[in-house]
Amino acid sequence: MTRALFLGAGASPGVPSISCGFGCCNPNNPKNRRTRTSTIYEIGGVRILVDASPDLRAQFLDNEIKYLDGILITHAHFDHIGGIDELREINRINHKPLDVYAPDYVMKVIKKRYAYMVMDKRNKQEYIRDGYSARGGVKVNVVKPNREFRLKGIKIVPIKLLGHNVPSCGYIINDEIVHLGDFRYLASSAEKLINKIEPQLMTIPLTVMEEHIHHAGLDSVLQCIDKFKPEQAVLNHMASECDYDEVNRRTPENVQPAYDNLTIEW
């Protein structure tokens, strides 16, 4: 069985946001209250987190998440890596470092910003001596677009995304899930790889309703889904421009907007 748990469905400011509150979103609909995006996929008992939201602490507490097999990061914006420090708590429970997978442009930022957590030879000794000490550990695994790797036996292929204002990637997980980070277009190499599979689930950021210089709008997002025909698609990473009911009304039956703690199983 595969389970997808959408811990947070919001874009970088969250909804409500400090600057414009609920914006276009109906404040009376609890599905419009969104923390920043993190997603968990559980495949045959292997639990993978995609992106580490700054709201990770509350999300893990709400869902009693105390264990992870690995973390995939799509890009180095704060709303996707701001929760890495919270992973020390998972280290504290599991007494072992956590495998983080990301392209080199993300790892450079992680190593700089979370230097005290990144395992290297010097840190390793201290970590082992101290077990679950102040030095929580993340183990760096640099991945490359289009190059398959295994996470606890699960096949994962990073795919290249274009048009965001920093380099961004997505992941094809177990030939059944396509998870996209922030994007405006897919690289042609990514399209080729997705075309080789029949996705059960496509997780795709909507962010804003209208086309934006750095984000695909609703029309492009729906075109992208239509191109690859996944069994179902979930739109996440929605800012306050994206009212839950309005998005739901404008999407076909196999596409739904995410809300915090939405769970899907197949």
Ligand SMILES: [Zn+2]
């Ligand atoms: Zn983002």
